[in-house]
Amino acid sequence: MVFLHATSLADAVAALSAHPGAVPIAGGTDVMVEVNFDRRRPAALLDLTRVPELSRWWVEDGRVRLGAGIPYARVIAELGDRLPGLAMAARTVGSPQIRNRGTVGGNLGAASPAGDSHPPLLAAGAEVELVSNRGRRRVPVCEFYTGVKRNVLAPDELIEAVWVDSVAGPQQFSKIGTRNAMVISVAAFALALHPERQQVGTGIGSAAPTPRRAREAEELLAGELDAAGLWESRGPLPATLAEEFGSRVCAAAAPIDDVRGSAAYRVHSLRVMARRTLTWAWNDYRKAA
Amino acid sequence: MTSLMQAAETTSWNGIGTSARRPDGLLKVTGRFSYSSDLWVEGAVFAVTVRSPHAAARIVSVDVSRALALPGVRAVLTHEDVPGAKTYGMKLADQPVLAVDQVRYHGEPVALVAADDPQTARRAADLVHVEYAPYEPVTDPEAALLPGARPVLGSDNLVRHVKIRHGDLVAARELAEVVVSGDYEVGMQDQAFLGPESGLAIPSEDGGVELYVSSQWLHKDLEQLAPCLGLPPDKVRLTLAGVGGAFGGREDLSVQAHACMLALRLGRPVRMVYSREESFFGHVHRHPARMHFEHGATRDGKLVYVRARLLLDGGAYTSTSPVVIANACYFAAGAYEVPHAQIDGLAVYTNNPPCGAMRGFGAVQSAYGVESNLDRLARELAMDPLELRMRNAMRTGTVLPTGQEVDGPAPVRELLASLQERPLPAEATGERDLRTLPGGVANTTHGEGLRRGIGYAVGVKAIGYSGGVDDVSTACVTLEVAGGRPVVSVHTAAAECGQGVTTVQAQIAGTELGVTRVVVVPADTRVGDAGSASASRMTWMSSGAVQGACRLVARDVLARAARVSGRPATVLALVHDGVVDSLTGDRVCSIVDLLGDDRIEHVHEYHHRPTQGIDPETGQGDAHIAFAFAAHRAVVEVDVELGLVKVVELATAQDVGKAMNPLAVEGQIEGGSAQGLGLALMEELVVDDSGRLRNPSFTDYLxxxxxxxxxxxxxxxxxxxxxxxxxxxxxxxPPTLSSTPAIVNAVRAATGLDLPRAPVRPEHLTGTMPAGNRAATPAALPAVTPPPGTAPGGQPTRARH
Known part of the structure; x- marks a missing residue:
């Protein structure tokens, strides 16, 4: 196995260009498990831990540019105010040790349907910035996942950063596990209200081959809030609307039965999480007035 | 002693009853303790196991040529290379060292590979080509007993049928005004110890082998191992290496025979360390149980009878199943006075993973059944479940279903009463910290859907070996002077699995001999058998042995002191590294002066009081040496919409006789209670219909x-x-028995659901378990045996071929 170090982004891009298909590794919380369990024997590993560009974040034009190598612990500590949905999800990742090592970029690279970062990134309408020798491109995160543990990355492309709107409205994240900490998601749901554009964002985890949005639920909710003038009035949310929203979220899911949970439970829990997170987010929106 | 092992030394006096610090404690929490997986010597090769991917298959051929051709590979062995007996086992030698012509469970060892490094060994293991002809596995324990079921092992699939007949069931059914019955299930729990199976085998010059291994019972390992190696027992020497937890899972052999046969073959040291995944295949698990309980009581809540049928899935080999099912049956009436009982317990063979010893040893399953049905009875009687338990609590003098009178302390009522008196944790108000809620920081509820429930349970279990076993524990104690100070050395084969037996041995030696400096030398087979770290017996039996040996040493020392001082030995006592006159308090002499260069050494073999086997038809007999009791009160909060549970408090009341080391006792109670919580809410090895283990990882075995x-x-x-x-x-x-049913009873109280099965999954609480999943709907069990005389030939279904 070839082990490549990069000490700058340019280095990393050049290395990947020379060794297309090399597996980038940052925290190693996913890649090393696969290697250690002999499920994967990549021809080359590309170490990104010393690439400074990947471990920085800044705000540009109202958007947070989050370096792909930033671990969850920093998301929680530094970005709880700007990216609350992502920070809430980050709090549920593994153990403190894993949160110190694991990165949002790594989560995207692995593209597991159970990855905790995906639902809040989907709800927030994030874009993934990819870089290669051939240049840069930004992919809306909802187009990033192409199948179970697959994404749009070309063999010579690297995930450089994620661009997320700095928060303008309430965000929530909720995740089911069968114990009260350190558990892989059985089902997860993220919600973002975007009052500035009177839109709603959603993200579903662990309930389909890929993380996905519940578009019909988003449209229903945004439309009903608009029709009832609730964005402006910040009046109470009709209970029937929360229920209907939950139903539409369920309809967007396509879960399976597996050792972690039944498909029926996943659908059921999504309904409950959708209703509850909407209730909390709407209450936050009303209080913020 | 070799440089591989270190003795545990205590240098400050901590007698029995004090919370002496464990000598390995600081090393363990700072990561410096040497576990069996850390052992290494120059020239050692690393070995791995090739395991069956099928639960049931004929082995058509094994081709090791490609594996052997890989550079760095030193040996690839199959059953043909086993030097001696081809099979071993705790109770019956029926488990192949390496599969011979067929495999009977997913993960059964088929071949061994030794190579210069672990990676090469693993890659070579992938190159061992085994051709299998799979056949339909027997995976349903009930179906395994049906006529025509394929025998997994031997002539039929019945391991043992234990029958207990006590009192007069016909009369009892007349007396009973209220009858409730229920079907209950317990899933397959794993010991989930953190230190994987591992060891180091070093060939010795005399043609024998030295094995450093984590084990619960060195001498039983030796007894099973030596015949497989074709060596006399004195050529096989075992030393206990650092054990990272056991809980029953290290009673059966794992790496022992494999590492030794490779070491003998290669003439080189061999290391084996299972990966976490392999560990889940490398030890026996807790038996999954399907149980039917029927209780009859008077309207005022006095138990009249219990009928129970227990079916334990023993998996592919015998292991300890015959005694696990016996233990399950002994205590199927629970910690209650029940005048009439009819209990049938069946352990069966299937192609599921082998099951054997795990903390509680069958009594966990029956305690879950009986304590669940007691709550059902309380509901039927409209009686407080705690009141029902107190009304029927076993006491000293109670006659067990096996006919034995309980003759030690049996404070069941008192334990329950102490739980009742304990104030309940306050109900939370206002905005709550997510970590106190079901789901934790995963943010699933802010208070929505929450209901609180309270549940009680009590458990009883025999301590030590039952059924006529003459159990033995040996200690060798030496007193000598070193560096100008008296030093006591304690040498036993007692396995320190984390429970603290090393500390207790030092405490006893210090107490008995009044000596400050005590060395507990590494456990090995150079000294006599200590028995197993199981059946909650190790501290009892080891204490008897160490105390006995110390008293022989003390007798000699005091005899010397009497000669020197002219005082009668009977007034002399050993205190503070010297001899005092216990009447006057005068210091008579120091041990150093008394001993000079002499050493005094004694060996003592401790036996507990004799017991009897039970009658095979009636189950009657004075089978037990002692009983222990614990009770729990669980307070839970359930998010009834999402089916998530937070245990708010889990209070234990337990009689321990004498807390030899109160801190260690609390550790045992906390650990046992937590293990019971795991079984109540999350811990289960999932085996699919093809007998394959679905979650062999700490990612999915929670x-x-x-x-x-x-x-x-x-x-x-x-x-x-x-x-x-x-x-x-x-x-x-004991704390492992009642923790699970107390929590499930609390969840039942919160939700009003029956919840027949542990662990309780969110699906059970939300009605989202897929249809046809046997985890959701316990199979209807055939009727229990009718009372004697009511139906000729009415025996539980069993297959005989």
């Missing part, structure tokens, strides 16, 4: 975390046991 384990207040009772050293009683298993 054990409780810090946020799952609640505050666990403990009420410790110390009622001296009449027959034991210092009045102590066994401590390790």
């Amino acid at each position: 054990i409780p975390t810090m946020l799952d384990v609640p505050p666990m207040p403990i009420s410790l009772f110390e009622l001296p046991h009449p027959d034991s050293p210092y009045g102590l009683n066994g401590v390790g298993e």
